[in-house]
Amino acid sequence: MPDKPILSFIDFKLNFDTFDGVYQAIDGISFDLNPGESLGIVGETGCGKSVTAKSIMGLLPSPPAEVAGGGIWFDGRNLLKEKSSTLKSIRGNEISMIFQDPMTYLNPVFTIGKQIVDVILAHQKRGNHGRSLTSKQAFQYGMELLDKVHLPNPRRQMKSYPHELSGGMRQRVLIAMALSGQPKLLIADEPTTALDVTIQAQILELISELREQLNLSVIMITHDLGVVATVCDRVLVMYAGQIVEDASIKQLFNNPSHPYTRGLLQAVPDPAKPNKKLKGIPGALPNLLNPPIGCRFQTRCSSASEKCTRMPALNKIRTNQKVACWNVGTT
Amino acid sequence: MGRFIIKRLFLMAFMLIGLLAITFVISHIAPTDPAALAAGPDADTEMIERYRLEYGLDQPVYVQFGNYLTRLMNGNWGTSILTTRAVADDLLLYFPNTFELVVFSIGIAILLGIPLGVTAAVLQNTWADHTIRILTVSGVAMPMFWLGLMTQLYFALYLGWFPLGGRMNMMTDPPDPITNLLIVDSILRGEFGTTAEALTHIVLPAVALCFPALASIIRVNRAEMLETLKQDYIINAMAHGISMVRIVSVYALKNAMLPTMAMIGLRFGWMLGGTVLVETVFDWPGIGLYAVQATISSDFEPIMGATIVLGGFFMFTNLIIDLVYAWLDPRIRGQI
């Protein structure tokens, strides 16, 4: 391993304490993210990928969210143990996040400019960039940021309200905000799901470009394997709060090993074979209030057997590929 | 913006005509003969007939309505049997007192209601929230006149902190009128003793009057704050490390203020209706008391005059609230 990882999850567990019982949203996930690396997290709705991202930012309301064990290490600090003031200075300054629906993540009653300037000023107050901007300079810097995300006519956009902008433009504004604190890690939670296909490509391109320019590490959360193929170096496949496969892009698409990963890939249409019948994965996510004992995918897995009632570990099967399945590696 | 105001003013003019139509209809459903009413209680048949001709009461209804409008436009709002003066003069005399009372009262409701609503939302399900909830729930349930009586009993008679009622002490000379608003005039004339006296008189009625509105404002503001604090743009602001104080007091509050403004507009109507009760309890020389005394003595023209003035005032405040609403919400501002 060339560098020390910038972010490490070590056996992280998170529960939601609901009225009906304890909902085990994340059940012991571990992974490392290297500086400059772009990591995709994929899985279907409810598998815990967004919760993973939000735990890094400490954005989950508690109650009901409750950390049940493990740690999240960022740059040598355990994020779960830090004071809330330290967390605030990390948020936006060192780790930034962009979200799924750009329509709802901008405050409708303030101008873009006011919101960006606010974010910039909040960052420099907490951050250690050694700069002290006046609000005029912050406004200037805001325009530079809008320019950097290729938003046309930044001066005018600074004065407009969110409802006057298209979805793609708003996502650019949110990315500009995310960059304002010069973060080392950018978490993108389904950043293109709510956008038109053509706009999606532009935003992904922008993220790749910025990543190279600013040497950002990126965590890209998505259910779209196409997005992963465009921007990521490595992928985590999550199922029901666990990581079932951790592989480089190349391995994932060439040698998908976990039955769930294979299922996901089979559910993606291939433009080369338009007549191929798509296969879905039968069944639904297990109820995490009372998950099945052992492998959580066993209820939907065609090759499930007796040994699947014990929990499989995430084992390395080749270079750049780890899988949690009893039937992989042994056969 | 200019077009919006003009449009709203037109609408208001239409509503005012509607209001006058209502008062006109009401005066015609009265079982008593309007001519007899107009002629006064001591009139004989011949006098009544003369009045009927003079006021055009023998003509078709729409002509009568036209006459009614013209008459009101010319400032002839009839005569009060009770005060034996022109109703228009009486209304001009009493309206400033009512105006002062409701403005003071809605001021209290807004200045207390919004911080309390925000507090209850931020401290949701703590003892502070529960205390505030008890306040709001009982606030809407207590009859205003009874609350007025009980505050009189405790704060005026038992503790003696405030006077029992009235606009000011009998002995005090009011300042020379400039705006006819006692508090404003006394400040402008530099008679600060009178200002203090006027303020002590206004506190109890204003509090009794504002209570239901205060309760509603707290309730709506709390609910809207809770809703707003769950919004994605708040999560985004938090993700950027913007301070919680700023998020609550600027980012969330401005959004939550929109529905709260609508509620304030609605409750202002309660308040104007409540003046008839509170002014009766506190012997406040305003339009409400005037209307009640007129109603009790079947003095018809003052009731209609008071209805028109209070209704018109309500319409006017709603116009202002619409403007504030548009000013707060860029999405509406963009459309007008």
Add this chain to the structure above:
Amino acid sequence: MVGSTNQRTNLATVMLIQDSNADHVSESFADRHASTYRTLRLYARTFRRNTSAMFGLAIVVVFLVVAAIGPWIVPFPEDATGAVHLDIKLQPPDSTHWFGTDEVGNDIFTRVVLGTRTTLQIACIVTGVAMLIGVPLGMIAGLVGGWVQEAIMRVTDVFLSVPGLVLAIAIVGALGPGIVNAMLALSLVWWPGYVRLVQAKTLALKNEIYVQAAYSIGASKLRIVFIHILPNCTSPIIVKASMDMGMAILGAASLGFLGLGAQPPFPEWGAMISIARTYLPDWWWYSFFPGLAISLTVLGFNLLGDGLRDILDPKHRD
């Protein structure tokens, strides 16, 4: 993020399905109405969990019972019909006269209890009449559209733009004071709220796909009104009616207090306070207890309305 409320509701539904599975073995009626039962049971569950709503319901039930059996349980029934016992006038509360006596020696407890019936009657009639006027008008406005809607809604707007109590006083002023006229006046200022509510709801429902589908397969307008529109309007109407009961009680008491509603010696809370205020501060109990009765009933209806809104209008659930 996991919405715990959602989770809860879903699970509740699941459990209810299991429940109804258990007892639909034999009954065909229960079978046919299984989904209605399920919904009702879900409502009951949600309502029972809501402490303040249960409290409100309890208050309302107590006052309803008191209104029903009042004349048979009061200690001095003749005190409501103008009896005079000057020898025991204005006595403070004691074991015989729980709430004390008034200026002619009538037992205030008796009069408060008997006033319950008057008050609830007025509130029911006012709310009922307002609904009878408002609901059809709102539905016509929403369904017919065009100039009919314009006319109805503009008249409604004008009524809503006058403070209700002021307008009610103006009407009583024209008709003359009295309990019937007061009720009439309150009903006449109360209906516009229902027009607005029902019209908005009807407009929204009209564009629902299932209503459009019913139109497209040629269902008659009347059928659409009674099968699709009216049942879907009932929840908001019930919630509003419950809240309005409280407001109507306050309105009636206010008119009584101003001397424009019920006339003494008729036992009505507002009218009692109207006389009692002249006996303040020394005989405080005279105005205190009727006022407390008003506050409690209104509180009951408000809490009940809140609870009903919580179960019938899920969007407003906390």
